[in-house]
Amino acid sequence: MNDRIRNFSIIAHIDHGKSTLADRMLQITGALSAREMREQFLDKMDLEREKGITIKLQPVRLNYTARDGNNYILNLIDTPGHVDFSYEVSRSLAACEGALLVVDASQGIEAQTLANVYMAMDLNLEIIGVVNKIDLPGAEPEIVKQEMEDVLGLDKLEIIPISAKLGTGIEDVLEAIITKIPAPQGDEDAELRALIFDSYFDAYKGAISYIRVDSGELRKGDLIRMMSTGKDFEVIEIGVLSPFMTTVESLKAGEVGYLAAAIKNVADTKVGDTITGAARPAAKPLEGYQEVKPVVYCGLYPLENSDFEKLRDALEKLKLNDSSLVYEPESSDALGLGFRCGFLGLLHLEIVRERLEREYDLNLMATAPSVIYRLLLTDNSEMYVRNPSHWPDPQRIDKVMEPYVKASIMVPNDYVGTVMELCQEKRGKFINMEYLTTHRVMISYILPLAEILVDFFDGLKSRTKGYASLDYDLRGYEVSDLVKMDIMLNGEPVDALSTISHKDKAYYRARILVERLRKIIPRQLYEVAIQASIGNRIIARESVKAMRKDVLAKCYGGDITRKKKLLEKQKEGKKRMKQIGRIEVPRDAFMSVMEIDGDK
Amino acid sequence: MISNSEPMGIYIHIPFCLHKCDYCDFYSLPWADKDILEKYTHSVINELHLRQLESNRPFASIYLGGGTPSLLSPGQIERILEAIYKYYRPYEKPEISMEVNPATVNLQDMRDLRRVGVNRLSIGVQSFSDIELNILGRIHSGHEASLILSNVRKAGFDNFNIDLIYGLPGQTIRAWQANLNQAVDFDPEHISAYLLQLEPTTPMARKINEGTLSLLDDELESDLYYFTLEFLQEKDYGHYEISNFATVDRQCRHNMLYWRGCNYLGIGAGAVSFDGIQRTLNQPPLEKYIEDLLTSRPPARKILESMDSRQKVVDAIIMGLRLTDGINIEEFKQRFEIDILKEYGKTISNCQMQGLLERVKDSIYLTKKAYFLSNQVFSQFIS
Numbered sequence: 001m002n003d004r005i006r007n008f009s010i011i012a013h014i015d016h017g018k019s020t021l022a023d024r025m026l027q028i029t030g031a032l033s034a035r036e037m038r039e040q041f042l043d044k045m046d047l048e049r050e051k052g053i054t055i056k057l058q059p060v061r062l063n064y065t066a067r068d069g070n071n072y073i074l075n076l077i078d079t080p081g082h083v084d085f086s087y088e089v090s091r092s093l094a095a096c097e098g099a100l101l102v103v104d105a106s107q108g109i110e111a112q113t114l115a116n117v118y119m120a121m122d123l124n125l126e127i128i129g130v131v132n133k134i135d136l137p138g139a140e141p142e143i144v145k146q147e148m149e150d151v152l153g154l155d156k157l158e159i160i161p162i163s164a165k166l167g168t169g170i171e172d173v174l175e176a177i178i179t180k181i182p183a184p185q186g187d188e189d190a191e192l193r194a195l196i197f198d199s200y201f202d203a204y205k206g207a208i209s210y211i212r213v214d215s216g217e218l219r220k221g222d223l224i225r226m227m228s229t230g231k232d233f234e235v236i237e238i239g240v241l242s243p244f245m246t247t248v249e250s251l252k253a254g255e256v257g258y259l260a261a262a263i264k265n266v267a268d269t270k271v272g273d274t275i276t277g278a279a280r281p282a283a284k285p286l287e288g289y290q291e292v293k294p295v296v297y298c299g300l301y302p303l304e305n306s307d308f309e310k311l312r313d314a315l316e317k318l319k320l321n322d323s324s325l326v327y328e329p330e331s332s333d334a335l336g337l338g339f340r341c342g343f344l345g346l347l348h349l350e351i352v353r354e355r356l357e358r359e360y361d362l363n364l365m366a367t368a369p370s371v372i373y374r375l376l377l378t379d380n381s382e383m384y385v386r387n388p389s390h391w392p393d394p395q396r397i398d399k400v401m402e403p404y405v406k407a408s409i410m411v412p413n414d415y416v417g418t419v420m421e422l423c424q425e426k427r428g429k430f431i432n433m434e435y436l437t438t439h440r441v442m443i444s445y446i447l448p449l450a451e452i453l454v455d456f457f458d459g460l461k462s463r464t465k466g467y468a469s470l471d472y473d474l475r476g477y478e479v480s481d482l483v484k485m486d487i488m489l490n491g492e493p494v495d496a497l498s499t500i501s502h503k504d505k506a507y508y509r510a511r512i513l514v515e516r517l518r519k520i521i522p523r524q525l526y527e528v529a530i531q532a533s534i535g536n537r538i539i540a541r542e543s544v545k546a547m548r549k550d551v552l553a554k555c556y557g558g559d560i561t562r563k564k565k566l567l568e569k570q571k572e573g574k575k576r577m578k579q580i581g582r583i584e585v586p587r588d589a590f591m592s593v594m595e596i597d598g599d600k
Numbered sequence: 601m602i603s604n605s606e607p608m609g610i611y612i613h614i615p616f617c618l619h620k621c622d623y624c625d626f627y628s629l630p631w632a633d634k635d636i637l638e639k640y641t642h643s644v645i646n647e648l649h650l651r652q653l654e655s656n657r658p659f660a661s662i663y664l665g666g667g668t669p670s671l672l673s674p675g676q677i678e679r680i681l682e683a684i685y686k687y688y689r690p691y692e693k694p695e696i697s698m699e700v701n702p703a704t705v706n707l708q709d710m711r712d713l714r715r716v717g718v719n720r721l722s723i724g725v726q727s728f729s730d731i732e733l734n735i736l737g738r739i740h741s742g743h744e745a746s747l748i749l750s751n752v753r754k755a756g757f758d759n760f761n762i763d764l765i766y767g768l769p770g771q772t773i774r775a776w777q778a779n780l781n782q783a784v785d786f787d788p789e790h791i792s793a794y795l796l797q798l799e800p801t802t803p804m805a806r807k808i809n810e811g812t813l814s815l816l817d818d819e820l821e822s823d824l825y826y827f828t829l830e831f832l833q834e835k836d837y838g839h840y841e842i843s844n845f846a847t848v849d850r851q852c853r854h855n856m857l858y859w860r861g862c863n864y865l866g867i868g869a870g871a872v873s874f875d876g877i878q879r880t881l882n883q884p885p886l887e888k889y890i891e892d893l894l895t896s897r898p899p900a901r902k903i904l905e906s907m908d909s910r911q912k913v914v915d916a917i918i919m920g921l922r923l924t925d926g927i928n929i930e931e932f933k934q935r936f937e938i939d940i941l942k943e944y945g946k947t948i949s950n951c952q953m954q955g956l957l958e959r960v961k962d963s964i965y966l967t968k969k970a971y972f973l974s975n976q977v978f979s980q981f982i983s
Contacts, residue, residue: 523818525954525955525956525973525976547818547973547976548818548819548821548822548972548973549818549821549822549972549973550972550973550974550975550976551795551825551842551971551972551973551974551975552797552842552974552975553794553795553796553797553842553843554794554797554843555842555858555919555922556855556858557609557611557857557858557864557866557872557874558611558613558866558871558872559872560858560879560915560919561872561879561904561905564915564918564982566975567918567975567978567979567982568979568982570975570979571979571980571982574979
């Protein structure tokens with residue numbers, strides 16, 4: 001019954017209303033009662049709801065009775081919109097035959113939208129254009145439709161105007177899904193092949209995998225085989241998300257659902273792997289995903305050294321749900337044992353850190369993020385540095401190379417000047433400028449990745465009143481004049497505070513950094529000298545004066561309880577500090593080294 | 601083990617003020633008509649009666665605090681004191697202290713207070729400067745305070761305290777010195793000098809948040825504090841607690857009970873009691889308190905803390921270390937059945953290394969430098 005199934009995902013830029021559209025579809029198809037409904041239903045993580053963004057892809061099954069009178073199963077895979085998470089998008093697209101492209105009627109196409117649409121086109125997905133937020137006063141649906149036709153080659157007459165907020169046009173979208181998106185191909189009688197497109201760890205059921213069955217049939221109790229490892233598991237439970245987990249007896253070709261198979265070892269259920277039947281295995285796996293490579297690294301350390309194993313365990317479990325995360329143990333003189341972790345971007349880093357802290361009850365310190373530097377040494381060998389404290393003696397370095405990206409910035413033409421100015425400040429090299437429409441411009445620059453990481457996006461947004469959008473991809477390494485800058489507290493170097501900086505910017509950064517540390521490090525019983533150095537040369541210094549006052553002037557019978565609470569709070573505060581030598585340093589200090597350029 | 605006969609203190613809370621000071625967050629009400637004051641007196645006497653069996657310890661001190669206890673008439677104070685003597689037994693000759701606001705008493709009132717048994721006055725002067733008093737939102741002038749102080753002896757008191765506050769916005773060492781000079785000119789037996797510290801809900805804290813007032817920096821506050829120590833020691837006042845100074849044998853006995861971790865009975869709306877295990881609060885509001893007590897129902901009490909022996913020890917340490925003589929290890933061992941050197945050896949030696957704590961023979965005590973940094977010591981003992 002494949003022809004009554006449609007698998008699709010929604011592509012949109014952040015804030016263009018993707019999650020709201022998903023909410024409406026859940027309501028209209030009756031998947032959720034009014035009582036169960038809440039905004040951004042598919043954004044399950046607190047973090048997603050707080051930030052108002054989607055981080056994880058999330059499948060859901062909808063039952064829809066179409067105008068042709070037939071009942072259809074629609075599998076919607078909601079996806080993230082931020083550039084850091086395009087990997088999640090690519091995986092959900094691979095499990096679909098079509099995609100809704102949602103564009104804000106007042107904002108128009110954004111850089112990230114383009115990137116995702118091209119990804120969908122590459123996968124030969126059917127694309128249905130949707131213009132959202134037509135109810136807003138600034139909405140210009142006709143202009144945006146024209147833009148979608150000009151830039152993306154969609155037929156503007158087929159683009160559906162909707163207001164997800166008000167529920168206008170949602171049925172037209174559902175009908176278009178049925179009439180335009182092809183039903184999944186795939187032979188129910190062939191050997192089983194199912195693609196794992198996501199998984200997570202459940203405390204009770206073990207590893208849960210989201211799968212799309214490509215061919216054959218999967219039944220509860222079946223013995224399945226992971227094609228990458230050859231390991232066999234028994235299927236304990238299968239089901240669909242409608243949107244709550246609902247068990248079913250079987251999943252057939254074309255269907256999307258979840259699978260629990262008592263998989264204890266997280267590494268045994270790899271996203272992108274193909275599941276087949278142990279009894280009748282398929283000859284070849286499905287095309288998986290390209291492994292993504294992290295571009296930013298930072299050290300994550302437990303505040304309590306004894307939490308190291310707990311952190312290892314948490315990373316292992318989180319990796320199951322976030323396959324782009326990589327990590328390896330490392331140690332720091334200042335921070336003890338921890339992990340050097342790789343991320344797809346800074347938002348990804350921030351999300352991972354917050355998830356580790358919330359979902360695994362950890363207190364973490366993050367060191368300054370760093371890109372991967374490529375060093376050619378005088379002995380003709382080559383090394384990659386992910387951790388600034390591993391930077392070799394400058395005497396041994398012949399050439400330093402850093403990763404560059406090609407950044408595409410889409411902006412109304414009024415802001416071209418200010419965007420170019422920003423790119424120049426960030427050591428950018430102009431490539432070209434292209435008018436997409438009469439007033440929308442795509443500017444391309446080659447920029448050092450390290451500069452993009454540090455609040456480039458915030459700078460871009462604030463200088464263009466939020467109109468600019470950014471997409472970038474890696475372009476390889478180029479030679480650059482970089483130095484390592486160390487920070488010393490009372491004469492002792494703190495490895496976790498070392499950073500790599502362009503030589504021309506080192507003095508400026510050093511001054512700001514020591515000043516910032518002076519503000520962050522609380523007064524101690526002794527004066528604390530903060531120095532920044534390149535090699536043996538001190539290039540900036542500040543000091544935190546010794547504490548002079550920490551007293552409760554009055555303490556009598558009636559208020560001891562309250563005064564004690566103050567002291568307890570103080571003690572708690574100390575627990576959030578890291579002791580380095582005799583100095584207590586707030587854990588945020590290590591992150592703060594990255595925020596320097598934002599101070600301007 | 602603390603013996604059951606170790607004396608306790610009795611605290612009577614009088615939660616009325618003519619005007620609430622801008623830096624104060626104690627429970628008090630900015631009104632006091634005669635009828636309410638009378639009902640309240642009656643309620644306090646009833647509470648003293650109702651709670652008489654709570655403890656069989658003798659009392660070594662009575663402290664009438666507030667609020668503004670001097671809003672009660674000497675006759676009402678007399679009835680309260682009579683009730684205490686009727687329901688509780690004294691230990692030797694108890695110290696009977698009362699706080700007075702300079703704006704609320706005259707010579708005759710003070711004579712009457714002395715006559716009804718009050719033997720120590722604590723006079724809330726705070727400052728002799730009208731500008732500073734205005735900042736604090738006090739209702740009296742420096743002149744009024746001086747007038748009262750010059751009459752204390754005439755009224756028959758041989759023991760009184762002056763409360764002063766330093767660290768006021770704009771204050772210099774010189775201005776503070778002028779206050780200290782005027783205070784010692786009246787030869788009080790006791791001076792309490794408090795750093796201005798604001799609870800966030802007070803009007804003054806709000807002004808500071810809004811930026812219309814600003815506090816001094818830590819350096820100047822510390823300088824003012826250590827200046828006070830030197831100044832008063834030179835005038836033969838012994839520095840015996842972080843913020844308190846007294847001539848020989850004139851330490852406030854009531855407050856000493858607090859700092860030594862002794863029991864106390866707190867009577868009145870908003871008063872706190874400590875029976876050696878629990879610290880309980882007589883719950884405001886006043887109307888409810890009066891309603892209960894006038895119908896002979898015990899006051900509604902809330903347990904603030906219920907302490908195991910460990911917590912009790914921590915309390916005793918952080919209170920005891922506020923005293924400049926510190927803690928006597930032997931005595932502490934007898935009273936709390938714990939050897940602090942053993943239990944807190946690491947903390948103590950850490951504080952010693954930091955130059956905050958000293959140990960001589962049988963005592964541990966704060967170093968001079970540590971007085972104004974004492975939370976750095978106390979927070980290490982809190983577990």
